[in-house]
Amino acid sequence: MPQIQTSSISVPRSNGRGAMESFLAKPEGAGNFPAIIVIHEISGLNDNIREIAGQFAEQGYVALGVDLFSNRNRMLCMLQIMHGMLIRPLNNSMLSDLKSAMAVLQKEPNVDANRIGVVGFCMGGTYALQLAITAKGMKAASVFYGMNPKPLESVAEACPIVGSYPDKDFTTKAARELEASLTKNNIPHDIKIYDDTQHSFYSQQRTPFEIDASRDAWQRMLSFFEKHLN
Numbered sequence: 001m002p003q004i005q006t007s008s009i010s011v012p013r014s015n016g017r018g019a020m021e022s023f024l025a026k027p028e029g030a031g032n033f034p035a036i037i038v039i040h041e042i043s044g045l046n047d048n049i050r051e052i053a054g055q056f057a058e059q060g061y062v063a064l065g066v067d068l069f070s071n072r073n074r075m076l077c078m079l080q081i082m083h084g085m086l087i088r089p090l091n092n093s094m095l096s097d098l099k100s101a102m103a104v105l106q107k108e109p110n111v112d113a114n115r116i117g118v119v120g121f122c123m124g125g126t127y128a129l130q131l132a133i134t135a136k137g138m139k140a141a142s143v144f145y146g147m148n149p150k151p152l153e154s155v156a157e158a159c160p161i162v163g164s165y166p167d168k169d170f171t172t173k174a175a176r177e178l179e180a181s182l183t184k185n186n187i188p189h190d191i192k193i194y195d196d197t198q199h200s201f202y203s204q205q206r207t208p209f210e211i212d213a214s215r216d217a218w219q220r221m222l223s224f225f226e227k228h229l230n
Contacts, residue, residue: 004057009022020066022045022066025063037119042081059222062105068094080093098130117229119141119142120142126143126146134157142224145171148174155181155185161191163178164194175193202217
């Protein structure tokens with residue numbers, strides 16, 4: 001297995017007020033690596049997200065696990081999240097901070113600035129979709145059980161998207177609607193709904209069905225990124 005390096009890095013917020021103390025994982029040695037932004041769930045940057053970033057680094061990616069809640073009041077963050085999801089889904093402060101993270105990642109040594117992707121989980125999946133639409137230069141996005149942007153027709157401007165959803169969840173309907181809109185707008189995509197799974201199946205893996213779904217979703221995502229980032 002390839003050796004990797006991990007570190008904490010400061011990502012400036014878009015408004016210039018403070019920074020997000022985030023987690024960087026990368027392959028050892030020189031290279032011209034593709035890179036992935038990893039966006040956490042509502043629980044924040046935790047060991048699960050760090051592990052996912054490390055797994056990407058083992059596959060030859062530079063991965064940045066950004067901490068959207070870093071150095072911020074958690075209640076204020078919750079209000080900003082709800083505002084960003086429901087009121088201004090394509091123009092909000094969290095999305096701007098993620099674009100700042102993308103800019104930092106593009107300047108990271110040994111990163112190919114033209115091969116940037118994103119993956120997000122639940123809340124993070126919602127923002128991954130927003131980045132897929134609004135971030136110029138984003139090459140591919142992976143969403144795990146995220147909410148669709150409004151208006152949904154905005155996905156006509158999206159980069160290629162791979163999505164993984166449970167069949168027993170409030171996002172299941174969103175998955176079907178997203179796939180229909182991506183098909184209508186000829187956006188390359190791979191959307192899959194997994195039987196006998198529930199919300200956060202990738203991070204919690206509560207049942208044999210969810211363990212199998214997690215493994216399949218990981219391989220589908222890697223194959224999709226290999227096609228669109230490499």
